[in-house]
Amino acid sequence: RHLCTHSKDCVKTVQRHIWKDYEDLADDVRYTPKYQKLYKRRKETIERVFADAKEKHAMRYTQYRGLAQVSNW
Template sequence: MDCEGYCQYKSNPEGCTVYSLRKDCFSKKQKVMTHRMWEKYKDIARKNKLMATRKKLYKVRGSTIERSFADAKGIYGYRYARFRGMKSVQMQAYLTTACQSMKKIALHLTKKGLVAGYFYKVYDFIWFSFTKIKKDYRLLGIPKGFPTICNLSSAFSGNT
């Protein structure tokens, strides 16, 4: 394995001289095959993709995983970063993911008849809080970036 992550396999030039179909196999003195170090894992993934159970899961993917990404991009603002800096964008991602998870839990519980709207109220409150602070952070005196817990309390009390 070389420093760039490639595995090189070289043929033995002395052993190939006796081989009668050598000209069909390769034209130079020595043949070198190069593979990435994770090529075997890609082969395993390709084999798994062709299994019957994997094909069924792949058909469902569009309505589950891809739907979640589409919601994040379209509804929750993943199309553009609202803040600047790694920590601020990471906090936006955490809050958005938490909101998506709460929505999923609320939908699941309401389908089972275990709760009637309580989680929706919590979800709406958190999402409203996030969007209100995002829009009014300059008016509230909150520094640029994701609001902290201290800033959340001042946002709803009207203090700056």
Template sequence: MFPKWKFHYDSEQDRYICPNHQTLTYATTDRKGCRSYKSNPEICSSCPLLENLTKSKNRQKVITRHVWEDHKKRTDKIACLFQEKTSTKKRKEKIERSFADSKQLHGLRYCRLRGKRNVSEQVLLTAACQNMKKIATYLANGALFLHL
């Protein structure tokens, strides 16, 4: 079976073009936001590529395309450009380490009080303590470099 990427999408006329240069026109959109494009079964029945295109009994090829597919492709390209192994490694070192420290060193594994307001207060105080420790470490390292 030919995969979807072997079909060309014509955004101006909102249709797909099959490898045999026939069009699949827009049929309907379902509740999930997938647009269906269907071929003409009369034309497809005489197509030499029919056995590679579809196995349906009515000899009609159906392709689905999500309404946000253009945006998904664009964000995937951007994500591939910026996502490197080093950024994942830095995330483990910085962000996840911060959560581990708050649980292990600052008692955030269990909340001392109940209620949304009290828990958020404890989380904010813990984050403030961690930020103060970072600032103190930064200033201490900066002061060492000034004396050298």
């Protein structure tokens, strides 16, 4: 017991984040058939925009560091 807890009554407590229940709900919804279809569409639309930006508009690498310098570039 001394390896598991240092409390006087030998009870181990677990604390969850205040939004953990909502995070669990979002994870459950993600695996429903409706949202699986939406995620497939995301790969075709949203991710494609980022891929084009990286390949065609030289946004894969930058010569500068920091948001201000990269924004100026």
